Amino acid sequence: MAGNKIIIAIDGYSSCGKSTIAKQLAARLGYNYIDSGAMYRAITLYFLRNGVNYNNTDEVLAALADINLSFVFNETSQSSDIHLNDEDVSLPIRDMLVSEKVSPVAAIREVRSFAVAQQKRMGRKKGIVMDGRDIGTVVFPDAELKIFMVADPAVRVMRRFKEMYATNPHITIDEVRHNLELRDYIDSTREESPLHRAADAILLDNSSMTRDEQLDKVIGWVKERALSKAVS
Ligand code: CDP
Numbered sequence: 001m002a003g004n005k006i007i008i009a010i011d012g013y014s015s016c017g018k019s020t021i022a023k024q025l026a027a028r029l030g031y032n033y034i035d036s037g038a039m040y041r042a043i044t045l046y047f048l049r050n051g052v053n054y055n056n057t058d059e060v061l062a063a064l065a066d067i068n069l070s071f072v073f074n075e076t077s078q079s080s081d082i083h084l085n086d087e088d089v090s091l092p093i094r095d096m097l098v099s100e101k102v103s104p105v106a107a108i109r110e111v112r113s114f115a116v117a118q119q120k121r122m123g124r125k126k127g128i129v130m131d132g133r134d135i136g137t138v139v140f141p142d143a144e145l146k147i148f149m150v151a152d153p154a155v156r157v158m159r160r161f162k163e164m165y166a167t168n169p170h171i172t173i174d175e176v177r178h179n180l181e182l183r184d185y186i187d188s189t190r191e192e193s194p195l196h197r198a199a200d201a202i203l204l205d206n207s208s209m210t211r212d213e214q215l216d217k218v219i220g221w222v223k224e225r226a227l228s229k230a231v232s
Pocket of ligand 1: 013014015016036037038040041102103104106107131132133134135183184187
């Protein structure tokens with residue numbers, strides 16, 4: 001499959017396990033994995049740290065001009081860390097303070113143009129798995145494989161609660177549930193590139209699948225797509 005590299009776009013609601021399958025695929029296929037949500041989170045972190053009023057377009061544009069985002073491969077975790085102006089911000093971007101503000105920030109047109117332009121550049125050579133909310137609809141509308149992930153809301157809340165509890169034992173299940181519900185609502189009702197399933201995206205419900213099961217299923221789809229690319 002090496003000569004037939006494709007673009008894999010994974011979209012879906014918060015905490016559906018998009019990044020888990022995306023990382024599995026990237027490792028198996030030798031592709032780059034890009035967590036587009038980490039970019040919106042890093043921009044939000046910058047806005048919070050610098051007191052940027054995100055309702056003011058001039059302030060937003062001035063702030064974006066000072067933001068440099070990059071992904072740096074980490075040998076230990078075998079995945080990429082996001083750097084904000086040369087600082088590794090992989091941990092602070094997962095903080096609840098960022099989670100609370102990221103959806104309003106990601107709804108801003110100028111913020112989206114800034115992030116999407118970089119994301120499109122990252123896909124030029126193909127061989128990439130990117131997850132987010134608008135990857136199959138806006139960033140890579142021609143992606144060879146598009147997946148729209150769904151999972152039972154209660155399963156999603158517990159998955160995210162366990163993840164966050166590991167670094168913040170004060171977090172409550174209610175806080176996590178409220179944050180996921182609010183983000184899903186803002187992400188799917190915003191004017192700019194709202195979250196929705198692309199007409200040609202395959203639905204993947206992983207509520208009761210093991211990691212191995214979901215990987216096997218998706219690898220089957222990748223093989224089909226890479227093969228049909230080779231013969232077309
Ligand atoms: O918490 P989770 O991993 O589900 O979300 P994330 O992928 O880290 O994304 C955080 C937030 O960034 C989302 O709730 C969206 O508001 C925004 N986002 C977006 O608007 N477009 C994307 N392509 C990716 C994320």
